[in-house]
Every structure is written in C-alpha cells, then in structure tokens.
Amino acid sequence: MALPCEIGDYTDFYTSIHHATTIGKQFRPDNPLLPNYQWVPIGYHGRSSSIQVSTPGLGHEFARPYGQTKAPDAPQPSLAPSRRLDYELELGVFIGRPNAPGEPIAMSDAEDHVFGIALFNDWSARDIQAWEYQPLGPFLSKNFASTLSPWVVTLDALEPFREPFRRPDGDPQPLPYLDSAANRERGAIAIELEVWLQTARMREQGSAGYRLMRSNYRDAYWTVAQMVAHHTVNGCNLRAGDLFGSGTLSGPDPSEAGSLVELSAGGKRPITLANGETRTFLEDGDTVILRGYCERTGYRRIGLGECRGTVTTAARGR
Amino acid sequence: MALPCEIGDYTDFYTSIHHATTIGKQFRPDNPLLPNYQWVPIGYHGRSSSIQVSTPGLGHEFARPYGQTKAPDAPQPSLAPSRRLDYELELGVFIGRPNAPGEPIAMSDAEDHVFGIALFNDWSARDIQAWEYQPLGPFLSKNFASTLSPWVVTLDALEPFREPFRRPDGDPQPLPYLDSAANRERGAIAIELEVWLQTARMREQGSAGYRLMRSNYRDAYWTVAQMVAHHTVNGCNLRAGDLFGSGTLSGPDPSEAGSLVELSAGGKRPITLANGETRTFLEDGDTVILRGYCERTGYRRIGLGECRGTVTTAARGR
Numbered sequence: 001m002a003l004p005c006e007i008g009d010y011t012d013f014y015t016s017i018h019h020a021t022t023i024g025k026q027f028r029p030d031n032p033l034l035p036n037y038q039w040v041p042i043g044y045h046g047r048s049s050s051i052q053v054s055t056p057g058l059g060h061e062f063a064r065p066y067g068q069t070k071a072p073d074a075p076q077p078s079l080a081p082s083r084r085l086d087y088e089l090e091l092g093v094f095i096g097r098p099n100a101p102g103e104p105i106a107m108s109d110a111e112d113h114v115f116g117i118a119l120f121n122d123w124s125a126r127d128i129q130a131w132e133y134q135p136l137g138p139f140l141s142k143n144f145a146s147t148l149s150p151w152v153v154t155l156d157a158l159e160p161f162r163e164p165f166r167r168p169d170g171d172p173q174p175l176p177y178l179d180s181a182a183n184r185e186r187g188a189i190a191i192e193l194e195v196w197l198q199t200a201r202m203r204e205q206g207s208a209g210y211r212l213m214r215s216n217y218r219d220a221y222w223t224v225a226q227m228v229a230h231h232t233v234n235g236c237n238l239r240a241g242d243l244f245g246s247g248t249l250s251g252p253d254p255s256e257a258g259s260l261v262e263l264s265a266g267g268k269r270p271i272t273l274a275n276g277e278t279r280t281f282l283e284d285g286d287t288v289i290l291r292g293y294c295e296r297t298g299y300r301r302i303g304l305g306e307c308r309g310t311v312t313t314a315a316r317g318r
Numbered sequence: 319m320a321l322p323c324e325i326g327d328y329t330d331f332y333t334s335i336h337h338a339t340t341i342g343k344q345f346r347p348d349n350p351l352l353p354n355y356q357w358v359p360i361g362y363h364g365r366s367s368s369i370q371v372s373t374p375g376l377g378h379e380f381a382r383p384y385g386q387t388k389a390p391d392a393p394q395p396s397l398a399p400s401r402r403l404d405y406e407l408e409l410g411v412f413i414g415r416p417n418a419p420g421e422p423i424a425m426s427d428a429e430d431h432v433f434g435i436a437l438f439n440d441w442s443a444r445d446i447q448a449w450e451y452q453p454l455g456p457f458l459s460k461n462f463a464s465t466l467s468p469w470v471v472t473l474d475a476l477e478p479f480r481e482p483f484r485r486p487d488g489d490p491q492p493l494p495y496l497d498s499a500a501n502r503e504r505g506a507i508a509i510e511l512e513v514w515l516q517t518a519r520m521r522e523q524g525s526a527g528y529r530l531m532r533s534n535y536r537d538a539y540w541t542v543a544q545m546v547a548h549h550t551v552n553g554c555n556l557r558a559g560d561l562f563g564s565g566t567l568s569g570p571d572p573s574e575a576g577s578l579v580e581l582s583a584g585g586k587r588p589i590t591l592a593n594g595e596t597r598t599f600l601e602d603g604d605t606v607i608l609r610g611y612c613e614r615t616g617y618r619r620i621g622l623g624e625c626r627g628t629v630t631t632a633a634r635g636r
Contacts, residue, residue, distance in 0.1 A: 008366065008367055009365055009366055009367050011457075012454075014454060024453075027453075034452050034453060036388075036395075036449055036450060036452065039386060039388075039394070039395050040386055040395075040449070040450050042450070042453075042454055042457075043454070043457050044362070044363070044454040044455045044456075044457050045362070045363035045364055045365055045457070045461070046363055047327055047363055047554060048326065048327055049326055049327050049554070049555050049556065049557050049560070050419060050553075050554055050555055052419070062419070062420060062553070063420050063553060065552035065553050066422070066551050066552055066553075067551065067552050068357060068358055068493070070354075070357075076357070076490065077354075077357050077358075077493070078493070079493055079494075079495050079551065101368060101370070101380070101463070102380060102381050102633070104384070125552070128552070131354055131358070132354060132358050132360070133453075133455075134352050134354065135342075135345075135352060135360075135451075135455075136330075136332060136360055136361070136362040136455045136456065137362045137451075137453075137454045137455020137456070138362075138454065138455070139329075139360075139361050139362050139363070140548070140549075140551070140552045140554065143363070143552070143554045144552040144553045144554055145419070145553070172394065175386070175395070175396070175397055176397075177397050230458070231458075233384050233385065233397065233458070234383035234384055234385050234443070234446070234458045234461070234462040235368075235380070235381060235383055235384075235462045235463070235633075236365060236367070236368055236458065236461045236462055237367050237368055238367065239367050242367070315420070315553075
C-alpha cells in the first residue's frame with residue numbers, strides 16, 4: 001500500500017496549547033508557555049522521506065532508533081538505542097491546491113487549498129531530542145519514522161462537524177492576517193481522537209489493546225486555515241501533496257494528553273495498563289493505534305480509520 | 319533553467335564552529351557555544367519547495383518577506399516586511415545514492431552516497447527568526463527562498479583538493495560512528511569561497527560589486543561524510559536528489575564571516591562598501607553573489623560558478 005499522495009514538504013505545527021504548556025512545564029516550571037505561542041502558529045520543517053503508510057491490518061513497523069544521548073552527569077554523550085521512545089497523536093492536513101512563490105494565501109482562501117485530513121503519528125525519541133535540539137530544533141529525534149493513516153477525509157465531508165473557533169477570555173486575539181469571520185464562526189473541527197496501546201503480551205493474550213487517552217481536535221489553539229495563512233505569509237510556496245502535522249493534540253484535561261511524555265509526567269509516573277503491565281515510554285513490540293471519528297446527531301458518522309505502528313528491537317550495534 | 323535535480327528533502331547543517339560561536343555570542347555572551355556542538359553535527363530540516371536555481375546571467379529574484387516580529391519593548395508583535403534580511407554562504411551537498419529505511423550509512427560508505435557539491439545561499443530573516451524560533455527552530459525566517467547555483471561539481475572532480483580533517487588540540491574527538499581513517503586523512507575539502515554584494519547604485523555605476531568576505535570550506539568542523547553518517551544513524555532514509563546545506567561557512571577570522579549578522583556584529587557596526595554606501599542588513603535591490611573555486615599547483619582549477627540572488631521590494635500590505 002502506498003501513501004495517499006507524494007509528499008513534497010512536510011511541516012509539523014504545534015497547535016495544542018495544552019501540549020505546549022505541559023511539555024514547557026517539564027523544561028521550565030516557572031515559565032511553561034513561551035511568549036510567542038499565543039501569537040505565532042509555531043511550526044518547523046520535518047522529514048518527508050520517512051513518512052510511511054499504515055497498511056490496513058499490518059500497520060507500519062520500524063526499528064527503535066539509535067541516537068546520541070547524554071545523561072546530565074555523564075562526561076560525554078554516547079550512541080545507543082533510544083530509551084524514551086514516544087508516539088505523538090496528530091492529524092495530518094494535505095494541501096490540494098498550490099500557491100506560487102511570493103504569493104501568500106489569505107485566510108479567506110486558505111481552506112480552498114486544503115484537500116483533507118488523515119491520522120498521523122509523528123514518533124519522537126525524547127532522549128535524543130533533549131541532547132540535540134538546541135539551538136535549531138528537533139532532527140534525528142523525529143526523522144526516523146512517521147506513520148500516516150491510508151484514508152484522507154476531505155474538508156467537505158467534515159462540514160457537519162465544524163464549530164466556532166474561540167480564544168479563552170483574556171487571551172490575545174489573532175493578528176489580522178490570522179483572523180477572518182469564517183474562521184471565528186466555523187474554524188474548528190470536532191474530531192474525536194483516541195490512542196490505544198497493544199503490547200506484545202496483550203497480543204499473545206488476544207487483547208486488542210488498552211485505550212490510553214481521548215481528546216478532541218476542537219481544542220486546538222490554531223485552526224487549519226491559520227496554519228495555511230501563516231505558512232505562506234512570507235511568500236513560501238506550498239505544493240499539492242504537502243503535508244502539515246497538527247502537532248500533538250492534547251486536550252485541556254491531563255488525561256487527554258497525546259503523548260507518553262505527558263501521560264507519564266516525563267517518565268516519573270508509570271502508567272498501569274489493564275493487564276497490569278506498566279509503561280513510561282514505548283517498549284519493543286508495542287503497537288500504537290490512533291483512531292479518529294466524527295459524530296453528531298442527525299448526521300452520518302465519519303471515521304478516519306486507524307493509524308497503526310509497531311516498534312521493533314533496535315538493530316545490533318552501530 | 320531548472321534545478322539540477324528534484325530535491326525530495328532538504329536538510330540544513332551548522333558545520334562552521336566559527337559561525338556557531340559568533341552567533342552564540344550575540345545571544346549568550348558568557349556561553350557562546352552550546353555543549354552539544356562538538357559532539358553532534360547539528361542539523362534541522364528545511365523547505366525544499368522554495369529552493370530556486372540561480373539562472374546564469376539572471377540569478378534568482380524574490381520579494382523581501384513579511385513576517386511577525388516583536389521589538390523587546392513592544393506590547394505585541396506585528397506583521398511587516400523583514401528589516402534584518404541576510405544571506406548565508408553555504409555549500410549544497412547532493413545525495414546520489416539512497417539508503418533504505420532503517421539502514422544507516424557507515425562512515426566508510428558515506429561518500430559513495432554523495433553526488434556532488436554546489437553553491438547555496440540560504441537567505442535568513444533574522445528579526446523573524448528571533449521571535450519565532452523557540453522552541454522548535456527557524457521556520458518562516460528561512461523558508462521564503464533559498465538559491466542554488468546551477469552546476470554540481472562531483473566529489474571525484476574535487477579529489478585533488480582533499481585535505482586531512484583535524485580537530486583543534488583539546489577538542490573532543492568524534493564518536494566512533496562519526497570517525498574513520500579515511501575521514502581523518504582526507505575528510506576536508508579545500509574550496510575557496512567568496513561573497514560579493516552589488517547594490518542597485520553599484521549596478522547604475524557599472525560596478526560588478528564589492529567583495530564582502532572570503533573563507534574556505536576546509537575550516538568546517540564536520541565533514542561531508544560525517545553529515546551523511548549522522549543523518550542516517552537513526553535509520554532515516556535519504557533519497558537521490560536530497561540536498562544538505564553545510565550551514566553558514568564562516569572562517570576563523572572575523573573578516574571571514576559568511577553572513578551580515580556576523581560582519582555587522584548583529585547590526586551594530588555598519589559595513590562601508592567601496593562606493594561609500596553602508597550596510598548592516600540587505601536593502602531592496604541588493605544582489606548577493608556567492609563564488610567558489612579550487613586551486614592547487616599542478617592541478618586544473620575548478621570553479622563552482624556563481625550563485626546570484628536579488629532582493630526586491632516587499633509586496634504591498636498583507
């Protein structure tokens with residue numbers, strides 16, 4: 001099975017303020033949210049070559065990545081398989097219509113450039129990231145693999161599930177180039193999201209897995225249209241097939257966190273699964289399943305299918 | 319004229335320790351070089367869609383980008399054309415032979431995966447970068463345009479200009495996965511590099527421009543082979559046509575700085591050009607020309623041609 005389209009460039013956003021705040025607290029307890037967050041739809045470029053499709057019934061298997069890590073008290077770093085491997089619950093947004101270099105896409109046209117939405121797991125090696133990411137951002141901690149669900153749901157199909165986009169009281173309103181009446185009225189999309197974990201032992205026991213969390217895309221701090229308008233305001237050209245990741249979609253409640261580093265408080269609070277196993281980060285043989293769907297009385301339920309990926313044992317010594 | 323090949327993914331490295339130190343001093347006077355720099359060939363993903371070729375005789379024109387910036391004393395950010403637009407003197411390294419997902423490329427094979435080298439200007443909007451880049455790295459400050467020279471010089475052609483790769487006394491040696499006898503013996507490449515600035519007034523005066531600086535690629539802290547081995551050690555797959563940027567190639571002397579933000583000390587020390595004009599950052603109508611060549615007695619001179627780009631006036635209000 002192939003990817004739904006050829007992805008030219010992949011951009012990862014960071015649109016959940018709840019994720020940004022929880023992660024920020026782990027690094028900067030006194031100052032969890034950086035001052036740009038409420039103004040800039042933060043994004044950065046990712047790797048398109050290593051995005052693979054979740055084939056129905058099989059998913060996507062990849063080996064635990066190696067990388068440099070350095071313990072705070074170690075005299076120097078070393079190369080080893082990641083010990084803090086995590087998933088990230090995201091949605092993937094596909095660009096359908098390109099723009100020419102130098103020609104920004106206004107908020108009023110932004111959704112006309114979007115084809116549709118899929119489930120997306122942007123796996124992360126938290127220990128590799130901590131050592132490498134200053135000053136230019138994550139690199140090897142992210143580019144070993146990303147997994148995309150095989151079906152793309154068009155924005156048209158999501159029409160019944162649109163909702164107003166609102167900022168919490170007291171938060172700044174978006175700058176004019178990130179604002180429009182349509183975005184305020186219907187910029188958000190209500191998509192129920194779930195992450196399931198199936199360990200190797202659960203597979204042996206015949207269990208389909210344990211649900212780790214639920215959240216809803218309506219809680220994102222920036223909308224699809226805002227991602228498109230921001231990405232192009234400097235003249236950057238998008239091409240058909242380009243992919244945006246929403247960033248990890250954590251909701252307002254701590255139980256709605258879209259990654260293990262949040263759910264386990266940075267590895268300090270192991271999560272107990274239904275069969276008594278515990279996890280802080282992913283172990284070899286773990287399968288992570290993302291699911292998404294939209295439901296509203298009087299409308300047909302829409303499923304986004306599933307996005308399934310399995311971590312296998314790291315290859316032998318590098 | 320088209321790009322030399324279809325670029326799947328573009329990765330920008332940061333291989334000049336002189337550039338990293340000078341930039342670091344502007345942000346952190348007491349701690350200019352971050353602790354990971356001497357261990358990790360720092361890199362991050364860039365945008366491939368906005369890389370354009372420098373057509374001989376014409377170059378590449380692009381409009382000054384808009385973006386969010388925020389002055390330290392301003393109550394909130396605003397959207398405006400960048401006022402600190404800069405070039406970056408880089409080399410572009412083209413991948414010729416791919417690797418499969420999950421299969422790292424060892425140092426001993428790394429150069430077999432490289433096709434050749436071109437000149438590369440990875441333009442930067444320093445004011446946009448300062449506001450947006452925490453915590454995930456540069457984004458709109460870089461992805462509005464990059465300019466590539468039209469000719470690729472193969473590694474075979476550069477054979478006579480190979481030199482030993484050496485670390486300064488007291489610096490740590492690379493970890494084993496970034497080390498090889500061949501890399502120590504001939505990992506570096508002696509390529510003379512120059513940046514020229516031709517202002518609009520110089521063009522009117524019939525002047526070909528003013529040489530802002532010279533440096534040499536031999537002074538990079540990480541080699542081509544090390545970039546390839548590091549990029550793939552986690553299993554990340556490269557594809558034919560992928561592009562690596564070397565990062566800004568500043569030399570050890572302050573006069574060898576590969577960007578205006580370095581040459582003008584962050585805009586504090588204007589540079590006086592031959593015709594009396596001054597610059598801190600680029601002005602509308604400025605053309606930046608990168609040149610590169612290799613010379614060694616007894617061998618044929620090899621030129622990398624030129625990489626020429628011109629900044630035009632920002633489009634009207636966004």
